[in-house]
Amino acid sequence: MGSDLDRQIQTLLQCKIITEAEVKELCLKAREILVEESNVQRVDAPVTVCGDIHGQFHDLKELFAVGGECPKTNYLFMGDFVDRGHHSVETFLLLLALKVRYPDRITLIRGNHESRQITKVYGFYDECFQKFGSANVWRYCCEIFDYLSLSAIIDDRIFCVHGGLSPSINTIDQIRTIDRMQEVPHNGAMCDLLWSDPDPDSCTGWGLSPRGAGFLFGESVAKPFLHTNGLELIARAHQLVMEGYKLMFDETVVTVWSAPNYCYRCGNVAAILQIDSNLERNYAIFKESDRNSTNSRTNPQREGPPDYFL
């Protein structure tokens, strides 16, 4: 079993897919591990915190090159592993395989894209169909999405969540009471945690989110939340950042974005947040992989013309 998993990891590291039967088994094993995790998963420093990946597999390899290989480096990924990029399948399965192999060295929390509704539109479903010939792998992965934690807390001081805060949630304990093992709801606390955005340009508390899910929250919401819960930082992802990371609200909230040259067009750099055992923080920046030039959209890598094209 262990050597199978190692072999699968080696396959995935080369950006090659494993079989559907292997995916099914991997997901079964992953479920057993994830079901035991809390809605607010406790993580020990040192750990490296990462933002959205969105199927940019070769850039994930860059991330590991900069941050160190797993399990030598401990990792926490804040969701949005899939959609938009070329390799959502390889990206998610690699991270999942690493989780099964080294469950205490890597933590995966849920992003708003880890959802059936969203992945049907933004590419993961299509990619699964293209690579496996059916929707089965997509279904297995969507079931795993339901088991992913909603958030993590590092040494009781750094709170990590994909989107942001919720008007329904004042304390970390309240998050623990959520029944998370379901499709991401359209509203409510679980939805807000995965969809909200900090809004540094409004000093007022809560605002309606133009995304149509979650809320905007200002400094007057973030600071009391930190204070009430004894936190020093909220790390989150969910929003594209040109410089890879962005600090807000007197450096109490940070957005970390880990997909360089997003959609192979946006021209941004990516970042990871390296937290050492003293909770000292360092932001490491990285650019897109050279491998991407052969994978950009101007050179479609599919065999034969895309269905819609001819």
Next chain:
Amino acid sequence: MANNADTFVAPVKCIKDESKDLPFFQTSEAYARIISYIQALNTAVANRKVSDPIPVSEPVTKIIALLDTLDSWITLVPPKPDPQRFGNLAFRDYIGMFEEKSTELLEALLPQNLHVAIKEISPYLTQGLGHGTRIDYGSGHELSFVAWLSCLEMIGFLQHGDHAAVVLRVFVRYLELVRKLQRTYQLEPAGSHGVWGLDDYQFLPYLWGSSQLKDNERLRPIAVMQVPLLEQYAPDYLYFRAIQSIHE
């Protein structure tokens, strides 16, 4: 929309719960109207080049002048130099200015007897250039602009005879405006499908653009992969211009 004073109302967002409201919308009269408008425009430009001589009415000329005005405002709201998350915050000011002046713009565009419709049609126009808070642009904004154009036909400002000009003059001018906004303010692609879609921002240039090339025997879809052909055909064909714009 009848030409009756009390039937114009400011539009409100009706699609809130996607699972219920979207299927409802898809069987609604509004949906039928916008789809049939897009299809009518599609028919009007079949096998036609941008440089083809087509009738250009006064209303069409006035709409292009309105787009020229919107374009000229970009220099009045230059991008802010200080570091931003991604999109430039100056775009908020640009959209703010646009929203403030939209009634004035529409009063100058439309004859007096149609001013009563302004409160209903104005939001479709002001939401046609991107989102001021998110600082992004996507195919939904493009659709909003086309919805505005269809409103202009519904109230009688534009006619059936304007269909070809609406695509080959008005929409072409609109695309140049929004591409400039996307570049200048570094607008985020809203709802992009990444590599699972051809374009991060636009959709209709591919639909109407394919109609332009419908019976074209010389140009095959693979031609868009060749840069010299892009340069040659972009001025006349929306499809080629859209692909050229991606490369820019």
